[in-house]
Amino acid sequence: MSTINMDLSRLIEETSKEIEFSGVIGVKTGDDLIYSSGHGYSNRSDEIMNTAETRFGIASGCKLFTAIAICQLIQEGKLRFDSKLKDCLPIVFPDFHQNVTIHHLLTHTSGIPDYFDEEVMEDFEELWQKNPMYHIKRLKDFLPMFQDDVMMFEPGERFHYNNAGYIVLGLIVEEKTGLEFSEYIDKNIFLPCGMKDSGYFSMDKLPKNTALGYIDQENGTWRTNVYSLPIKGGADGGAYITIKDMFKLWEGLFSNQLLNKEYTNLLLEPHIAAEDEGKFYGYGIWIRKKNDAIFKYHLMGYDPGVSFNSAVYPANRLKTVIISNESMGPYDITCAIEKEL
Incomplete structure (x- = not known):
């Protein structure tokens, strides 16, 4: 193992211990897995440990x-980036602007109302007081x-x-x-x-091998997130993956296995400046x-009892996957890795 890899491993171990991390961490250089570890329990009651085989929810990731x-449907000619929402769905949105396009929706620039506006609401669980989470099974x-x-604008x-x-x-x-969303993602x-x-x-x-998400209370008790999220994830978040599968996703994307080169490049293009410089x-x-x-392409996901961070650093030929079954942790470990880079 190279000195850099040893330093990185030591840094990850120290940070994980310091923040009492629960979840899994994987780091690849090129095709080589240079670091992998599991921490904490996927099931606290039965004291089942998190491992590289454990599935985790990744929220918005x-x-x-x-x-x-x-992009696959656009590549096939079934849609265009400038296709208007009103021409794509038979669903009536009475107050939506007529000029909302696929591009706007993909880049968070549509201005349509959000069901969970992260700038206004802090607690995702508030949503299920009026709309029971066990009713949210399909996108509709x-x-x-x-x-x-x-x-909104x-x-x-x-x-x-x-x-x-x-x-x-x-x-x-x-x-x-004509397919259910999750079925399309499974197949394609x-x-x-x-x-x-x-x-x-x-x-x-x-x-089996799926981590339960945990919410820690200030008084030292905990509960699972089973009543905190929609019963089944949708197109905005909620799939379950393993670290191995996340690496496969990155590899499939960057080798033009999922989209041809033109559309892969379009997906990876910086289309809009976000909040931070x-x-x-x-x-x-x-x-x-x-x-x-x-510097990096990355994904983030945060829900009650779920936290996820995964990145590709092109100049360093480095890929990271960090998933937790608690509400925090991956961000701290990502920061520690980037300090080393």
């Missing part, structure tokens, strides 16, 4: 899957939460992270293919990449620049 699906089940609300005016926009994109995938993304352990699983029938958004993916060069 799977917006990339939705963006890839849309999200519609009553935003369909009749008014626009004019399409294309600015970047504003929007979960509902990705629900709408998922509905477009269903409309254009997970299967071609060999991601055999990944899927949009229902929380009331999770497969040097931070951009492509299609379903965050992009960080340093000195006008791409």
Whole structure:
């Protein structure tokens, strides 16, 4: 093992211990796995440990899957980036702007109302007081939460992270293919990449080796997140994956296995500047620049009892996957790795 790899491993171990990390961490240089570790319990009650085989929810980390699906349909000629929402779905959105396009939805610039606006609401669990989470099984089940609300701003005016926009994109995938969204992703993304352990699983029938998400209370007690999230994930988040499968996804994307070179490049292009300096958004993916060069392509996901961070650092030929079954942790480990880079 090289000195750099040893230093990186030591740094990850120290940080994981310091923050009492629960989850899994994987680091690859090129095709070589240089670091892998599991921490904490996937099931606290039965004291089952997290391992490289454990499946974890990744929340918004799977917006990339939705963006890839849309780009596949555009590549096939079934849609265009400038296709208007009103021409793609038979669903009526009474107060949505007529000029909202696929590009706007992909880049969080549509201005449509969001069912969970992260700048206004802090607690994702508030949503399920009026709309029981066990009723949210299909993408159409999200519609009553935003369909009749008014626009936040004019399409294309600015970047504003929007979960509902990705629900709408998922509905477009269903409309254009005749498949349920999760079925389309299974067949056209997970299967071609060999991601055999990944899927949009229902929380009331999770497969074996799936970590339960944990919410720690201030008084030292804890509970699982089973009543905190939709019963089944949708086009804006909620798939379950393993670290091995996440590496396969990155490899499938960057080798033009999922999209041809033209559309892979379009997906990875920094289309819009986001909130922070040097931070951009492509299609379903965050992009960080340093000195006008791409420092990393990355995905993030946060839900009650779920935290996820995965990145590709082109100049360093490095890929990282960090997933937790608690509400925090991957960000701290990512920062420690980047300090070493």
